[in-house]
Amino acid sequence: MKNVVSKLNRDGKQVSPWQHTSKIPVIHHHENMVYDCLIVGAGITGITAALKLQLAGKTTLVAEAFTIGYGTTGGTSAHINTFADTTYTEAESAFGKEGARQFAHAVNEGLNLIRKNVEEYRIDxxxxxxxxxxxxxxxxxxxxxxxxxxxxxxxxxxxxxxxxxxxxxxxxxxxxxxxxxxFEPIKYLHRLAQEYLKAGGIILQYTKIDEVESGDGVHVAKTGQTSIKAKSIIYATHMPPGINVLNMRCxxxxxxxxxxxxxxxxxxxxxxxxxxxxxxxxxxxxxxxxxxxxxxxxxxxxxxxxxxxxxxxxxxxxxxxxxxxxxxxxxxxxxxxPVDGLPYVGEMPDRADGIYCATGFNGNGMMLGSVSGAILADLILGNANPLSQLFSIKRFKPIDGFTEFVKENADVAWHFVADRFKAEEIKALNDVETGVGKIIELDGKKVAAYRDEQGELHTLSSVCTHMGCTVKWNTTEKSWDCPCHGARFDIDGNVVTGPATVNLEKVNV
Ligand SMILES: Cc1cc2nc3c(=O)[nH]c(=O)nc-3n(C[C@H](O)[C@H](O)[C@H](O)COP(=O)(O)OP(=O)(O)OC[C@H]3O[C@@H](n4cnc5c(N)ncnc54)[C@H](O)[C@@H]3O)c2cc1C
Missing domain, CATH: 3.30.9.10 (D-Amino Acid Oxidase, subunit A, domain 2)
Incomplete structure (x- = not known):
């Protein structure tokens, strides 16, 4: 085990005030070990879940594609509230009085959990x-x-x-x-991570889980040249990777x-x-x-x-x-x-048993990510958690969420069709200015082209590898963003944010 100073990167070019350095020990894991739980993603949700599981005696490993806090936790504004973007009136009209009461309890539990951790671990x-x-x-x-x-x-x-x-x-x-x-989210997250390591947990940074094979009660997660075996998996990736039901609900x-x-x-x-x-x-x-x-x-x-x-x-x-x-x-x-206002937390309906996720936190993921991490840990530990029903991914609210559901999906469908036929027809590659990304048409094919500060062109397929929508250039964070489900790619086509799992194809021009 050796200590390294790891700089906190973020999934965009702009720098948030929370991107400071921290010492995260590098620990090598044993490929033959079957962990009780693999937690994919080291944001506030993943680290909260991992700490709770590890302290409860489970063997766990956190795999993070980049660095701790790389995702939205490193770009949050870090308010901790007792109210949420989904108002309690909206929650009551969709989930009844008891549902709204439980939602308020969840938000408050999130706040209390952060405060308890700050006090217990004396987090500065x-x-x-x-x-x-x-x-x-x-x-x-x-x-x-x-x-x-x-x-x-x-x-x-x-x-x-x-x-x-x-x-x-x-x-x-x-x-x-x-x-x-x-609070300062990354100071908090790093300290929780240190407590997790102290309890015997393992964090592998720069470890992207590419795919998972499941069988005989064990999941095998593939990452680069190696693999990680676990009895259960939590996707704490903000949005679980791949095509799944949650793409249509968030x-x-x-x-x-x-x-x-x-x-x-x-x-x-x-x-x-x-x-x-x-x-x-x-x-x-x-x-x-x-x-x-x-x-x-x-x-x-x-x-x-x-x-x-x-x-x-x-x-x-x-x-x-x-x-x-x-x-x-x-x-x-x-x-x-989330389409009906509440997060989705629990076992994923369209994956093998024992694969969990949490998403749909709106702008309230400090509380809802924390509480979801705790719910997921409880589900794996077999502890009763009254919130698991309310936030269940399997809930179905056809009436209450219907208007928004149709709106969001009509929008997705529009991008599927319209984007393929209406391109910004810039014929000459020379039109792509320095520091700018554009969708151009070359030989009848749409290409995502970006010219870097050195004048070099980076050309990629403009078709999102998740579900085939056309990506759009993000002028400030310098990424190709999918308007349908939020997958994001860097200028060389590498995935920076799921749900896409495959990089954009490079195009030689
Ligand atoms: C600008 C902004 C301001 C906000 N302000 C607030 C606020 O004031 N209060 C509040 O409560 N909420 C706020 N939110 C929401 C909140 O920040 C998020 O809900 C929360 O940070 C989500 O945390 P997370 O751990 O679930 O996901 P993330 O922090 O996104 O972490 C997911 C991690 O998973 C990793 N990952 C993804 N795929 C893989 C893979 N295949 N293998 C390995 N690792 C992978 C990513 O690299 C990432 O580090 C804000 C959001 C935004 C955008």
Whole structure:
């Protein structure tokens, strides 16, 4: 075993404030060993599940394709809330009063789990309890706000109307949720990982699980030249790889964040959210001794809008309400919106027995990823967990989620057909400018072409290897993103985000 300093990479070119170095011991695993559980993915969901299983006496191994926190956990904005993107009113209309109550319990359990870990392991991760404010700017939003209030009261989440919100934005009505929190996600994750290693767990970074063969109660996961055997597998990959039922139930969204130094000291000591569509939020974080306004939102479906325009809008909004000195960080990342509002956690219906996953956390994966990690561990340990029913992947809600379901899938179908016939017809490769990616047509075939800073062209098949949609260039994170199910590829076609498992084919021109 030797210690290496591993730099935290992220699945995009923009840098988030959480990308700092950490020592992760390299441990070699034994190919003949049959582990109780293989956890694929070292984000907040995977590491939470792995720690719980390992502490319960199971033999486990975490395989991470890149580095710990490489996925959305390294690009989160790290709010910890007692309310969620799916309001309790929405949860009640889809899952009944008891369902909404359980959902509120799950969100709160997520918060409590993070707080308990911070206290128990004395994690120095800037964890801070703060009030949260939600405000309405017009009559329509006031109705929404009242609805959110009623839903929260109905499931006994502490909330009150207030007239004083720490924001520069004019508003009509506002709510205060006490007992929210914020933290530094990667400091937290690295410490949990250290506790996991201390308990005897194994983490293999730069270990991508390519495929799994199942038989006789043992799964064999293939990775490069080697393989890992396990009795059960958790895909903590944010979206499980390959074509599966969850591709149809979750829609990928891209979200944008700035870390801004202000000219004055008007940083809010609270978590503040508006109700615009798309919405905005602000909070404060001290990074390397410097106070920064963390401001973000402006979400849109992956591959459906221009990323630079989204950043430009966010910057305009920020400058309108805050006295900006300098934008120190800007980054974006991807999350998944579940069609009926709640996460999907449990055994995968379309895989062999003993293969689990968790996804559909919306913008609330700090709490819901943590609690899902705990649910998955309970399922494997045989412990009763009342939330496993509510979040079951096998649930079917044809009426309540129907409108959204149709909307998301109609959109997927449109990309299947329309993208294949409507190309941006740029005939000359010379039209591809430096630093830009474009879909061009060559000999009747659509090609994803990117010209790097040295002038070299990188040309790939534009057909997503997951389900055949046409990829779209992400101008800010410098990746090819699939607008259908959120698979992402780097400029050489390598998969950076599932569900695709196969790289984009290289095209020689
Ligand atoms: C901009 C933004 C801001 C957000 N802000 C908040 C917030 O304030 N509060 C909140 O609660 N939530 C927030 N969220 C959501 C939250 O960040 C995510 O839900 C959460 O980080 C997901 O964690 P995860 O562990 O499930 O997935 P990830 O962090 O994405 O981890 C999955 C890991 O699996 C690895 N992997 C994938 N495939 C393989 C494979 N085949 N083999 C091996 N490894 C593999 C990946 O490399 C990755 O490291 C935000 C999301 C975005 C996009």
């Amino acid at each position: 991760c800037d964890f801070k309890i703060l009030p949260g404010y939600l405000y309405a700017e017009d009559e329509e939003q006031v109705k929404q706000l009242d609805d959110i209030y009623k839903g929260a009261v109905s499931v006994e989440v502490p909330v009150e109307y207030v007239s004083d919100v720490p924001t520069n934005v004019p508003y009509q009505k506002a709510l205060k949720f006490d007992g929210q929190a914020q 829609a990928p969204y891209r979200s944008y964040v700035f870390g801004v130094k202000l000219k004055d000291d008007k940083y809010p000591d609270a978590l503040v959210y508006d109700l615009q569509e798309p919405y905005h939020y602000v909070r404060t974080h001290v990074i390397n001794g410097q106070k920064l306004l963390i401001i973000g939102g402006n979400d849109h479906k992956t591959g459906h809008d221009d990323e630079e325009a989204a950043f430009a809008d966010l910057e305009e909004y920020t400058r309108q309400y805050y006295n900006v000195d300098v934008v120190k960080y800007r980054w974006s990342s991807q999350y998944y919106v």
